[in-house]
Amino acid sequence: MKGSEALLKRLPNDIGGLPADRIEQVDHVLEPWEKRCHALADVLDFHKIISTEEKRRGVESLGAEIIGKLSYYERWIAAFANIAFQKGILTPTELAERMREVERRFEPSPGESHATPGRSS
């Protein structure tokens, strides 16, 4: 056995029964963007634009490395973007442009000395 078979037999999400560490009872309060991401997921599922199971598969198809390095809701939003591209709902260019625009909202406008614009501005 070369070892690569294991990659086919178990996709990244399929971890039931694998050896793992002792359970640490960790938890955290969601960041505002994480809560918005969760609400977005629910609404996408309500309308069957992206169902819960599609999201799960979308996360899985990010691959083991991304899954290992991104946090829970980081994986969700990355999966939503990919699924939206696949369905032709969004284009990568459209998303990249909008992300740049969102970032610009937090940059001080020229001539403005104080550099903390509000999120809702």
Next chain:
Amino acid sequence: MSTSHDHPHDHPEGDSHEPIGTDGKPGYYDVMETAVRELFIEHGLLRAAEIRRQIEVLDSRTPALGAQVVAKAWTDSGFKARLLEDGRSACEELGITFYDDTLLIVLENTDRVHNLIVCTLCSCYPRPVLGLPPDWYKLKPYRARAVTEPRKVLEEFGTFIHDDVEIRVSDSTATVRFLVLPQRPRGTEDWSDAQLAGLVTRDSMIGVAFARSPAEEVA
């Protein structure tokens, strides 16, 4: 929906890597969430008000709802029978709406059987009645081990199950969710539903703990 976490520097699940920094700028994924959401809205697929409404719904769901269901089942045998028959419609009797299209199967703990719920593939959880799951429920150690060594897992939560009690582990899916009905603590015979609900913890409804005893309540 979570996934495996094989890399050596396991971080707490859901830990936001890039919160808004001290410069007031949102992190990369925060920006991505805003951009994706705005584009979905502009394409007419959903409305901003729906997202705001769902955030309010999420905020309204806590284990206190599940505790109310359990306390009612302890004091009302007719309700308990309906709850075990169809968890969702029994919860709806108490005004707990299901905002998704999931089924709810309620698993009763007895002197012979102790139930435990898990989602090995991701993080499916009875959110309408318990709110969002704790991070440990979504992390690899619990998901990987609950199905093969539940007794040991329970011991790590300080929960010791007698060897003659069967432990049943139920693995949740996107559409089928489970809730554990813990055993009613002894010494609570004349307690009201509201008093009983105070003994029912989130962890007892996941199955990693028992309901609190009256002694713990006083302590």
